[in-house]
Amino acid sequence: MRKTTPLILTLALIGFTAKSGASGASGASGVVELDNYTLTKIDHIIETQVAPEKNKSKGEIIKNVSANFLGAPYVAHMLIGSSTSPEKLVVDFRGLDCFTYLDYVEALRKSYTPSDFVNNIVRTRYWNNEVSYAHRRHFFTDWSHEQPLNAKDVTAEVDINAVTVTKILNRKSDGGEFEPSLGTIKRNVTYIPGRLIGNTVIDHLKTGDYIGIYTPADGLDVTHAGIFIATEQGPMFRNASSRSMNKKVVDSPFMDYVKKTPGIIILRAI
Template sequence: MRKMLPLMLIVTLAGCAAHSRQADIDSYTSKKINEIIENQVKPGNKDNPGEIIKNVSYQFLGTPYAANKLIGSPTEPEKLVIDFNGLDCFTFLDYVESLRKSSDQNDFVKNLIQTRYIDGKINFLQRKHFFTDWSTREKLNAKDVTDEISSSYIKITKSLNRKADGGEYIPGLGSIKRDIKYIPGDKVDDSVIKNLKTGDYIGIYTHLAGLDVTHTGIFIMTDHGPMLRNASSLAANKKVVDSPFLDYVKNKPGIIVLRAL
């Protein structure tokens, strides 16, 4: 376990919301933000976001898996959380996408607010709770390219946040009708791999009512073949790992593919 230094850095957020906000960033996270930006983002080719995503995400390999790190609910005020000590599959993507666009730590905080929240408003009900929010809700993080990856994609209309019994996963959010495109897992083959690009954001589609995905990760082509870089909750992992892509998705309902803008 990492020893946490007592220093807490207070980052003032200006111009990101109606009122100035503050985020507490521990010294480990602050140091890592600065190192990644200086060593991976600034030297990177801005015309090739996929390579920057690959290099940034590599810095998180081995980071422990930690669920429920974000603070906020329908009854608890939302707080901007920035913590690299433990990640779940979605905060992993939040941090990678925000870092790859940043020039310094303050820029990262501003980008994270835009990445995580609809219209940059720090509020629980404004969180981009669903993977496909990234390609449909402002500020857009990515483009849905699922139908460009394979002609075998399936399109279905889902009422996100609406459970099969009529209840809501997130009370107060309401039902969001959205067309979802996914490639069935048994159709993900070498031809699909050829059309994927390193840095593509991958959502593992679910047939469950009210949800679009149950897991997320990043497609990375490595010397050992195609991988899904993901914050894994599996007991055998419990950290950010590279999982062989085809083996991982072949028995899943399918994949949704978003590409960074």
């Protein structure tokens, strides 16, 4: 991966706080490192895909913004922070995992300047606008449960046969916790089983819907996430794929992908 000299930008980060010792913000302003590639891409997407298309639907803007990342390399563990080390506000387009990809798309679609984008990353990635590991949205369904909301859960609206289960997020099958510092969250999770997904479900999905791949495993809601995109080649699951054959952002045929999974959760941008 080509290395670039980072640009240190002081941006007005409004309406959020950072935990003591956390890098990225302090009070109402902060310092964010953006490499040249990332900053250039932010400018390009805003100028060509967001500003000129502000009157288009949310879904169409998500479709066009997300297309700019097709082919971007998949890189796991891009975020910095843990229960024992300070959270850093990471903005880096040189490598994406499935969740940071959605973060960037959702933040970009609402932004008209780089400062807007960084502020929107905070609102998208962290609940209560607090840049800290404890306030990071670690679970896909946090987007529709933790304030400020990023999306509405429309799974039950898409299919009346959707199943609701109660999960204890962050709790392992042995009773321990994946991350002890976060505690556990009791949450009703609704999903459409993969075997039930057909044309009726497809007909009720909208381009730009955020799709989580449900898991029955204890403590988790999804194992992967992406975006539903209607194309001339048929419906696609646009995702930052960790599969060895991909290792990049790709469009995967939607039905082929989801029929082999335990099910899907559908969140719609608000």
